Every structure is written in C-alpha cells, then in structure tokens.
Amino acid sequence: MDSEAFKAACDAVIGKERRRSGIGTLGEKTLHAVLKDYFEPNKENQEVRIGSFVADIVSERGVTEIQTRQFNKLLKKLECFLDYCNVTVVYPIPRVKYLSWIDMDTGEVTSRRRSPKKGSIYDAAAELYKIKYTLDNPRLDICLCMLEIEETRYLNGWSADGKKGSTRCDRVPTALVEEIYLRCPADYGIFVPQELNDKEFTSRELAKAAHTRLRPAQTMLNLLTYLGVVERVGKRSNLIVYRVRN
Numbered sequence: 535m536d537s538e539a540f541k542a543a544c545d546a547v548i549g550k551e552r553r554r555s556g557i558g559t560l561g562e563k564t565l566h567a568v569l570k571d572y573f574e575p576n577k578e579n580q581e582v583r584i585g586s587f588v589a590d591i592v593s594e595r596g597v598t599e600i601q602t603r604q605f606n607k608l609l610k611k612l613e614c615f616l617d618y619c620n621v622t623v624v625y626p627i628p629r630v631k632y633l634s635w636i637d638m639d640t641g642e643v644t645s646r647r648r649s650p651k652k653g654s655i656y657d658a659a660a661e662l663y664k665i666k667y668t669l670d671n672p673r674l675d676i677c678l679c680m681l682e683i684e685e686t687r688y689l690n691g692w693s694a695d696g697k698k699g700s701t702r703c704d705r706v707p708t709a710l711v712e713e714i715y716l717r718c719p720a721d722y723g724i725f726v727p728q729e730l731n732d733k734e735f736t737s738r739e740l741a742k743a744a745h746t747r748l749r750p751a752q753t754m755l756n757l758l759t760y761l762g763v764v765e766r767v768g769k770r771s772n773l774i775v776y777r778v779r780n
Contacts, residue, residue: 540710543572548706565705568601569624569679572710585617587611596620598764605664612668624676625661627653629680629711635696636688636703646684653680655714655725659750662757669719670761680711682709719761724755726764726778736773 546582547567565661570580574591582592587610591598596619600696602607608623615621631649655678660674668674686703689696716722727743755776758764 535710535713537710539575540568540572540707543568543575544707546571546575565683565707566573566600566602567624568707569626573598573600573624585614589615589650596622598624599624600624601661602626603661605661609668611780612674616668616671616673620673620675622655622677623657623665624677624679626679626681626683626707628659628683628685629653630709632682632684634684634686635700636686638688638690638696643686649685654744654746656744656746656750656754659753659757665755666757666760669681669716669722669757672718673774674718678714678716679710680712680714681707682711683707692718719763722758722761722763723778725758731778734775734777736770738773738776740776 538671546573547564562641562686574580576593579591579593582589584592584597589597589611589690590600597615599608599611599615599621600625602625605623605625612621613621629652631651631653632646633649634646635644658676658678662669662676669676676755684706687700688703691698691700714724716724725744726740730740731742737748737752737755740755744751755764755774759766759776762779765779766774767777768775
C-alpha cells in the first residue's frame with residue numbers, strides 16, 4: 535500500500551480545476567479512473583487490447599482489472615486472460631463513506647455527512663460468488679481495496695425524502711485505507727473470525743462474529759467450502775454446521 539501514490543493518482547484524475555467545475559461533472563467512472571492510475575500511472579500500459587478484449591492495465595506483473603461491480607461481466611475476460619498471464623482483479627470497498635445529496639429541482643448540494651454504514655470485506659461476497667470457479671486458479675489474485683469515499687446522490691428516490699431508491703451521481707475516493715490480497719485459497723481464511731477457528735459454527739454464528747448480515751455470511755461459506763477452507767460437518771436444526779479444515 536502506498537498512500538502517497540494513491541494521493542497522486544487522485545490529484546491526477548480529479549485535479550483542482552475539475553474539483554472547481556462542480557459536483558456531477560466527473561461521472562461515475564471517477565473511482566475506476568483513480569484506481570487505474572494508482573495501480574499503473576504509465577498511460578501506455580492502460581487500455582491494452584488482448585485478443586478481442588481490452589484490459590485496464592497490462593504490465594510486467596500481468597493484467598490488472600478494476601471492477602467496481604458486476605463481476606459476472608468479467609468471466610469471459612478472465613477465461614481469455616488467465617490462459618496467457620497472471621491477473622489481478624481489484625474490487626473497491628468503501629470502508630468509510632461520506633454522503634452528499636443533490637436537489638433535482640434547485641441543484642443545491644447538502645453538506646456531507648458520514649454514513650453510519652462501515653464497509654467490510656464481506657461486502658465482496660456477492661461479487662466473488664459470480665466468479666466462484668476461477669477463485670482457485672493459481673494465476674488469479676483478488677485485491678480488496680478499502681477506501682474512504684465521498685459519494686453524491688440525487689434526491690430522486692421513491693421515499694418521501696427522496697433518498698431510498700435514489701440514483702448515485704458520483705463516487706470520489708479521498709484516501710486509501712488498506713489493500714487486502716487474496717492470492718490462494720488459504721488467504722480466504724481471513725473471512726473466518728479467529729474466535730471460530732477452533733469451533734463448529736453455523737452461518738448465523740459467522741454473521742454474528744463477523745458483524746455482517748446473514749446473506750453475505752451464507753454466500754461466503756459457500757465460497758469457503760468450494761475453496762476447501764471450511765467443511766460441512768453436519769446440521770443443527772435446519773442449519774448446516776461448518777468447521778475450519780486443518
């Protein structure tokens with residue numbers, strides 16, 4: 535992790551002039567562009583064609599793909615790239631998020647407020663599930679990029695205050711908090727809290743220990759079972775019981 539290089543990437547993509555040009559002018563791809571410049575500042579190594587696909591980054595380390603969502607759209611690319619070289623998929627997660635809202639009628643922007651929601655590594659569960667059968671490929675690395683982000687949204691949702699179901703305007707990264715690399719199945723052991731390592735547990739107990747919701751805990755256990763990190767050892771009522779494999 536290089537905080538100074540990340541700051542330089544933010545400055546290069548966003549820039550003082552673009553900051554002054556107003557909220558909503560940068561587009562939803564700001565986050566993607568900043569991460570691309572952070573992982574490879576040399577523009578000649580960006581947007582490189584490999585076969586019928588275009589890779590975000592190609593360097594001596596292989597291919598790097600920045601994927602902010604919809605991992606299912608990566609599958610065909612991965613099938614192609616992994617035949618030739620190592621691939622790193624970068625997935626950004628807002629560890630800390632500040633929210634601002636834009637009034638659709640007046641254009642007025644509220645002052646930013648810190649979101650009470652704190653992002654975690656389990657936020658990646660649903661996306662990783664979409665590429666489940668590539669996760670044990672020795673050429674594939676996953677980088678969970680934990681960030682501080684400023685997000686602006688339009689007050690155009692279906693709720694009375696316009697917030698629920700609203701449209702996101704932009705996400706601008708402001709700081710790099712942590713990079714977590716998943717390079718082999720054993721690295722996925724990070725998804726099992728230490729207190730459960732020597733116990734049998736259910737998805738509900740994982741969710742509680744990990745301070746996450748039940749659905750991502752269930753999805754992650756599906757992945758961990760496939761990767762051989764945990765194994766199913768029975769049932770308790772209607773819940774499957776797991777334990778970490780030795």
